[in-house]
Amino acid sequence: MDAIILQILNGLDKGSAYALIALGLTLIFGTLGVVNFAHGALFMIGAFCAVSLNKLLNLSFETVDPTRTDFLGNPLKVKTPYIEGWFGPDLGHAIIDWSVPLAILFSIPIMIAVGFIMERGLIKHFYRRPHADQILVTFGLAIVLQELIKHYYGANPIQTPAPDAFKGSFDFGAMMGFDPNTIIYPYWRMIYFAFAAVIIGGVFAFLQFTTFGMVVRAGMADRETVGLLGINIDKRFTIMFGLAAAVAGLAGVMYAPINSPNYHMGMDFLVLSFVVVVVGGMGSLPGAVAAGFLLGILESFASMNEIKSIIPGIDQIVIYVAAIVILLARPRGLLGRRGVMED
Amino acid sequence: MLGLNKKDFTLLLIVAALVVFAPFILNPFPADSAMAQFNAGYPDLMQRFVIFGIFAIGFNILFGLTGYLSFGHAAFLGVGSYSAVWMFKLLSMNIVPAIILSVIVSGLFAMLIGYISLRRTGIYFSILTLAFAEMSFRLAYSVLTPITNGETGLQLTLDDPRILGETATATGSIPVTNFFGIEMRATEVMNVGGWSFQFNNGYYMCAIMLLLAFYLAIRIFRSPFGMMLRAVKSNQQRMNYTGLNTKPYTLAAFVISGMYAGLAGGLMASMDPLAGAERMQWTASGEVVLMTILGGAGTLIGPVLGAGFIKYFENIFSKINEQVLHSWFHALPDGIENAVVWVLEHFVGSGWHLTLGLLFMLVVTFLPGGLVEGGQRLGRLLRRKDAEKKTATQSTPAE
Numbered sequence: 001m002d003a004i005i006l007q008i009l010n011g012l013d014k015g016s017a018y019a020l021i022a023l024g025l026t027l028i029f030g031t032l033g034v035v036n037f038a039h040g041a042l043f044m045i046g047a048f049c050a051v052s053l054n055k056l057l058n059l060s061f062e063t064v065d066p067t068r069t070d071f072l073g074n075p076l077k078v079k080t081p082y083i084e085g086w087f088g089p090d091l092g093h094a095i096i097d098w099s100v101p102l103a104i105l106f107s108i109p110i111m112i113a114v115g116f117i118m119e120r121g122l123i124k125h126f127y128r129r130p131h132a133d134q135i136l137v138t139f140g141l142a143i144v145l146q147e148l149i150k151h152y153y154g155a156n157p158i159q160t161p162a163p164d165a166f167k168g169s170f171d172f173g174a175m176m177g178f179d180p181n182t183i184i185y186p187y188w189r190m191i192y193f194a195f196a197a198v199i200i201g202g203v204f205a206f207l208q209f210t211t212f213g214m215v216v217r218a219g220m221a222d223r224e225t226v227g228l229l230g231i232n233i234d235k236r237f238t239i240m241f242g243l244a245a246a247v248a249g250l251a252g253v254m255y256a257p258i259n260s261p262n263y264h265m266g267m268d269f270l271v272l273s274f275v276v277v278v279v280g281g282m283g284s285l286p287g288a289v290a291a292g293f294l295l296g297i298l299e300s301f302a303s304m305n306e307i308k309s310i311i312p313g314i315d316q317i318v319i320y321v322a323a324i325v326i327l328l329a330r331p332r333g334l335l336g337r338r339g340v341m342e343d
Numbered sequence: 344m345l346g347l348n349k350k351d352f353t354l355l356l357i358v359a360a361l362v363v364f365a366p367f368i369l370n371p372f373p374a375d376s377a378m379a380q381f382n383a384g385y386p387d388l389m390q391r392f393v394i395f396g397i398f399a400i401g402f403n404i405l406f407g408l409t410g411y412l413s414f415g416h417a418a419f420l421g422v423g424s425y426s427a428v429w430m431f432k433l434l435s436m437n438i439v440p441a442i443i444l445s446v447i448v449s450g451l452f453a454m455l456i457g458y459i460s461l462r463r464t465g466i467y468f469s470i471l472t473l474a475f476a477e478m479s480f481r482l483a484y485s486v487l488t489p490i491t492n493g494e495t496g497l498q499l500t501l502d503d504p505r506i507l508g509e510t511a512t513a514t515g516s517i518p519v520t521n522f523f524g525i526e527m528r529a530t531e532v533m534n535v536g537g538w539s540f541q542f543n544n545g546y547y548m549c550a551i552m553l554l555l556a557f558y559l560a561i562r563i564f565r566s567p568f569g570m571m572l573r574a575v576k577s578n579q580q581r582m583n584y585t586g587l588n589t590k591p592y593t594l595a596a597f598v599i600s601g602m603y604a605g606l607a608g609g610l611m612a613s614m615d616p617l618a619g620a621e622r623m624q625w626t627a628s629g630e631v632v633l634m635t636i637l638g639g640a641g642t643l644i645g646p647v648l649g650a651g652f653i654k655y656f657e658n659i660f661s662k663i664n665e666q667v668l669h670s671w672f673h674a675l676p677d678g679i680e681n682a683v684v685w686v687l688e689h690f691v692g693s694g695w696h697l698t699l700g701l702l703f704m705l706v707v708t709f710l711p712g713g714l715v716e717g718g719q720r721l722g723r724l725l726r727r728k729d730a731e732k733k734t735a736t737q738s739t740p741a742e
Contacts, residue, residue: 035466122704122708125708129711131465131466132412132636133707133711135412136632136633136636136703136707137703137704137707137708139629139703140699140700140701140702140703140704140707141700141704142700143696143697143699143700143703144697144700144701144704146696147694147696147697147700148697151689151694151697267626271473271477271625274470274473275470275473275474278466278467278470282466312485312486313481313482313485313486313487316481316482316484316485316486317477317478317481317482320474320475320477320478320481321478323470323471323474324459324471324474324475327463327467327470327471328459328462328463331463331467
């Protein structure tokens with residue numbers, strides 16, 4: 001029992017990342033009808049926003065401390081981040097420590113800008129082209145973004161620590177009456193899950209309860225009619241693209257402490273996110289979220305030793321097996337609608 | 344001639360001339376000149392040109408004719424490589440049984456995957472093929488290690504049985520792959536003036552295979568079967584309404600293109616007898632899609648051009664480094680030289696992927712028909728006088 005709970009918890013954080021990326025992909029597909037292969041790259045850019053802010057805050061100046069010496073006997077040079085110089089050591093240190101949560105604020109405008117530029121500069125021209133062309137051009141863009149990041153940040157993963165307050169793990173077992181230390185779960189992953197839930201809830205509430213969201217939903221159902229009613233639906237869809245980019249970026253920012261960002265993390269997540277979107281049903285937002293969590297939890301269950309000893313290698317392929325079974329049993333995915341992407 | 348009309352036969356002759364004289368054509372600069380790094384006439388690279396050409400021709404039979412975008416074709420290439428290497432390990436170093444086995448095995452594998460995946464169309468089909476290919480890749484890396492030798496890759500060893508051949512040569516080394524005694528890696532070098540032209544047995548073996556594959560592709564394109572596949576691409580629903588079951592046709596196309604991929608994989612293993620799981624990864628599948636689109640999907644010559652183009656730039660661009668750039672621009676004033684080199688070095692060497700991505704975006708945006716369409720436009724520009732006549736008769740890619 002405790003092992004099962006542990007695996008469900010483990011699946012939640014990966015599932016949250018899948019769900020967030022798939023949610024953005026589905027938003028773009030449902031509004032603009034574009035299959036965006038550069039979405040993984042947006043996730044990666046988000047993670048590198050966190051890296052950049054962390055590096056920026058750690059910019060230091062050197063002072064010589066005459067009272068201490070290094071091992072050669074020279075006066076010791078002490079590096080102090082500018083932030084600590086400006087705000088005093090306590091507040092400055094706290095700001096650096098909290099760089100990842102701060103990067104959320106820092107990344108939202110960046111990601112929305114990136115999304116606008118992408119949509120207005122490139123994807124706009126591909127609305128009337130076949131899906132294959134859209135896939136190819138966004139794939140090209142993903143390669144370009146990935147290589148640019150590789151140029152400026154190098155090929156190695158960059159550690160981006162979470163705030164000290166969240167470093168430890170939470171003992172679920174003790175709370176729920178199991179033996180202590182059987183179910184322990186890092187605080188940051190809990191935060192990631194909560195954060196993902198808030199974002200997903202926020203996006204749904206935005207679409208459901210605001211006038212803007214209502215217009216966007218109407219446009220998703222019948223773009224032409226909404227246009228004929230005198231509403232500039234293209235502008236709203238561009239804003240939705242920016243929002244989808246921001247969702248992917250935030251997923252990346254918060255994921256940075258879980259897995260050190262490297263330049264190919266976008267591609268790694270992209271393939272899986274597409275599987276998630278298709279399993280959930282193209283164009284269905286609840287489907288994308290449900291499939292994200294489902295596949296994330298399945299993946300962590302398959303990595304249990306008990307299951308691996310029955311079916312060796314299942315942990316590597318379980319997502320794909322699930323995708324094949326679901327697609328063959330339910331042609332449009334879990335919650336897909338008739339007539340979407342079927343020609 | 345050979346059952347082809349005049350235009351197709353000319354195309355076949357042009358391709359034949361290109362591959363036969365490739366060692367000259369790809370070697371335009373003397374060996375010790377500064378431009379020698381642009382030479383592509385060495386066996387390893389030429390072999391890759393034709394092998395990936397075969398791969399792309401096969402992919403085009405599926406994607407270009409039926410419009411089904413498979414994202415898992417590299418799996419068939421990988422399976423072909425593994426079966427060929429197993430044949431070298433167990434039977435003999437002759438490449439004929441190896442290639443035959445790799446084509447058969449990948450054909451069967453394609454039939455299995457195709458039978459399941461072709462139940463869906465559009466992006467669902469793409470994701471199904473992708474899922475199967477990723478499964479094969481991951482299994483080859485982990486559980487199937489006894490067959491695939493995992494991360495190390497399958498290699499020949501000195502204690503392989505090789506029933507019809509020898510386990511080791513007289514000198515105690517692993518025997519080399521051959522075609523009834525003709526060694527695949529043997530290379531004849533011809534020195535003319537400053538040029539050195541290399542004629543490699545393996546390359547010509549691959550070239551013959553490419554010509555056969557190309558000929559077969561022309562016949563398929565022009566056959567009633569090919570017409571049926573085009574009909575599937577333009578409107579499958581209408582085909583179904585007329586009471587025709589399209590599944591056997593699409594499955595046949597899928598299996599044929601899988602066998603082409605298997606042939607490419609078998610040839611790859613014949614040139615260099617090892618096989619690794621990374622040949623099956625989805626990026627490798629993406630590469631053949633890129634080649635086909637870049638050259639021009641649905642055209643005959645496009646995929647071959649695309650394969651040659653990508654492989655050439657992959658090799659040549661990644662060899663250029665900062666020193667080379669400095670030596671090119673040393674005539675400029677220092678400040679400008681450094682600036683130019685700083686800009687350019689992002690696009691060459693390890694940054695060639697960036698160039699590839701940019702190039703790709705440009706081609707898809709401005710030349711959706713690929714290099715072939717570019718050639719056609721250029722041709723029309725040069726002969727603007729009869730432009731109107733041309734648009735009526737020009738060959739358009741299959742819709």
